[in-house]
Each structure stands twice: as structure tokens, then as C-alpha cells.
Amino acid sequence: MKLHEIAHARAGDKGNTSDLTVFAYDPAHFARLERELTPQRVKSHLGRMVEGEVVRYVLPGLSALKFVLTGALGGGVTRTLALDAHGKCLSSVLLGLELRDEGKKTRRSRRP
């Protein structure tokens, strides 16, 4: 299942830093998002687009996780060679992240 099924997201930018916020549609899914969407996981999903670090902020009251990605915009909106200079599309790219099948994981962990 893709993240898109249980979450929505918005992308923003400041200089060469991209700012992605992911929201659970259903607050009941927030714990799962918090478990799965680690900064490492987000960075590995976006691959070589992110040159710097990924910092995560957790906002349970809004069912939100914010990711601040440094060095993710090819030098920033004013000088990048990228077609999507602001990185507006990155929120949707992130929603393409494949979530782990939690059912399988549970069964496996129960094995002696």
C-alpha cells in the first residue's frame, strides 16, 4: 500500500531547503506514519535528490509529520536547473512511498 492511501502532503521551499509535511487522513493511522516515516526512510525514498540531512518534526495534535530536507532543490528556486524549481512536486513523490505490510511483519515476529 502506498502512503497516498492514508496520508496527504504539502511541499514548500526556502532557498535550497525543501519542506514537506505529511498528514494522516485518520488520526488512528498517525502512529503508523510516525513509526514508518523515519527521516532515513524519507531520505532513501527521495534518493539522490537530497544532498543534505533530513530533519523530522512530530505534531501529533495535527496528525502531522514535517520533514525539512536541506540541499534538496538543486541550489534553490532562484538558481536551480531543475524543471520544478520550487520542488512543488516532491510532496506527491513522497506519497508514492510504499508502506510495509504490517500484518506480515506481525505474523513473522510471532514465530518462535
Add this chain to the structure above:
Amino acid sequence: MGAARKKIRLGAGAGYSGDRIEPAVELAEKGDLDYLIFECLAERTIALAQQCRLNDPAKGYDPLLEDRMVAVLPGCRRNGVRIITNMGAANPAAAAAKVRAVAARIGWPDIKVGYITGDEVLKLAATSRGRVLETETPVARLAGLVSAHAYLGAEPLVVALAGGADVVITGRTADPSLFLAPLIHEFGWALDDWNRLGQGTVVGHLLECAGQVTGGYFADPGHKDVPGLARLGFPIAEVSANGRAVITKVPGSGGAVTVRNCREQLLYEIHNPACYLTPDVTADFTRVRITEVAPDRVAVTGGTGRRRPDTLKVSLGYRDGFIGEGQISYAGPGALARARLATEIVRERLKLTGLQPAELRCDLVGVNAIFPAVHVRRKHEPAEVRVRIAGRTPTLADAVRLGNEVETLYTNGPAGGGGVTKSAREVIAIASTLIPRDAVRTGFVSTS
């Protein structure tokens, strides 16, 4: 000062320089507003405006200023709506003169127009010992510096409002400050009442991108559906003296105000939600509560704040070479292979002709232009591919040559290449630095 006012209605008339104008007219006519606020300055806009001003001293303000004023001044006058805007860009004085000229044409010769001065700090920045935040190199060593503008806060705007201006024009002012100023003015909030200023900053932040809180930048068919985006209504914040706000829009306009789009916009590009720095306050958004109180009416409370920073952020515009670009399309069987061949040919041509961009980017639009990590398998070959080649060059002539190397693929490249476009432009890039707040002297000029 109207500290007795119970509720103030702020409307956002634009979320960026080129935004739609009719929603602002709708707000002026039917918004039952006290203030109509236009946020029109992106990071780079003011540096480009500075270039315009160098070419013509009477220019350098927002190119849509006149069209916007012609459209909204009649409604604002009729309904007693005051206007606040950063459309002054690099030339607030000329913008004020233009607004007066428009007002005179529509029969409002005694309009009071005020403008704010002091954000332009080029001399100060060029000689400062400050460092560029992004690179930590001294500002004084930044070659090709063309503009430096400090982000001003709400304070000078409050002075202008107290002076009775019908229209207040600024250059660089922090976006949320444009909305915070009328709240400070109307409710008599103290400039060190950090929690009120924090909540007012939440309100400003929600409104500053206009349609982005009423359903724009949000729709995802089947997941998040939004009605009437072609006639999207721009937002209104109905704010009480304690800072509680209800976000809404003109009844019958397109879009929707919901908890979901409000929370997306609340956290939009603020980085650390506990520490959102503005010239007015260090705002904390982490305790904000968003609740729907009626259809298209969403209550927002709980913004807080701490002491404002001692420094102001300055945007530095500098010349950063040129970008040349060319695009060409391929379709049908083998489109991807022909697109890749086209890219290889251009790369080789650049070597053969001695054109060596400092940085080169070759995209296949529809395949990997947005997300380079995607691996394309042969069986999933797209029906069409657009090659896009962009490079950074030291001269305009080289940027033009780069685009030409894509264009010559028409007659010298793979089969069936069509729809070439090319461009070459100078890059005015933006960097930032900080300067002591005390070094910036703001002023307010009233004209009538």
C-alpha cells in the same frame, strides 16, 4: 485606536505577484472586510524589480499594481476597506504615486496613500561584516550584488495605519506581518505581547498565500476533492481581540475551507513549527488547534510566541551567470531510445564546440525530470518523451548556443523530433544574511 472593536475581517487579495484578480474584487465587493491585503513578493521578485528600477526610475513596483487597483479601489472605497500591500517591491514611492493616479481617475482624489521606507539596505550589506547564511562566506565578497532588502515587521505598518492611510504600500516586509499589523492597530496589542503576536502571525501565515487555504494547491481527485477551483474564493479571517480567528470565504465562491486544507497551510514551509522567526515574534505553532465550526468556517486558536529576534533577515540578490535551455519531443515506438540518443548527441556537440557549462542537466520529461531516481523498464515505455537540456553558462551567448544545440536536432538529430522550444536568461540568485535590527531605520511617508 479601535480597541473596542469586537471583530476585524481581513481578506487576502493575492498569494503571489501574478495571482488572479477577480477573487480580490469579490472580497472588496462582498467580503464585508475591514482590510484587503495583497502579498506579492517572492524571494527573487524584489531583485528583479530592482533591475527594472535601474532601467527606469519610475518603475520597480509590482507589474500588476495598476490593474489590481483599478479593479478593487471602487469596492474598497464604497465599503470602507483599507488596503495593505508589498506591491511597492523595489520602489514603494513610485507605487504610491501610481495608486494615487488610479484613485484620481476613478473619482477618489483625496485618497490617503502611505508608503514605508527603510527595507533597502544595499549599502549597509555591501560594507557589512556579515556572512551569507547559506555559504558562510562574507557578504562583502559576494560578487555581482544587485539588491539587499531587510524583512521589516508590522511596526512601521501600524504607524501608517494610525496615520489614517487608506492604502499602505511597502517593499520587503515579512509576509505574515502584513496581516499582523492591522490586528495590532485595531486591538491595541502591545509589541511585546508575544503570545498575541504569535497567534496573529498564525493568522497571517494562513492567509498570505491566499487560495492555498481555501482549496488551492490541495485537490487530489478521488482523495481530496475541491469544488469550483476555476472560481476559487480567496480567504477571510474573522479575528477577535484575543486573537481567535475563523477562516472563511465569500459564500458562493469556489473552493472549500476545511480542517485539512487549513492544517496543510498552517505548516507550509515554516521549518521548525516551534520556532518560526519573523521580525515581530518567535512564533510557536505547535499548540495550534483547528476546528470546523460550520461549513467553510474553521476556527484557529492556540498560536503562541516568544521574544522577537534581535536581527533581521536580509535577502541578497546577486548576478549568478546565465541559464540556457532547449526542449524537443519524441513519440511513438522507440521514443525513449530516440530521446536518449538526442541527449547523447547534444552532450557530444557541447564537447566538440567547446561549450562547457558549469553544470548541465538532461531530463526526460514524463520519465525522470521531477524524480531522477525512477528506473524506467522497457515494457513501460512512455507514449511520448520530451527531452529537456539546461545548462549554467558564464555568458548569455553561451546560454543561447546551448538552446541552439537542441534546436539543430530538428534536421541533424534522431527521427521525428518536434516542438522545439529554447530560452536563455540571466540568473539573479538570492542568498540571505542577518543584520542587527538597530541598523535598519524605517520610515513612513504619507501622501495625499
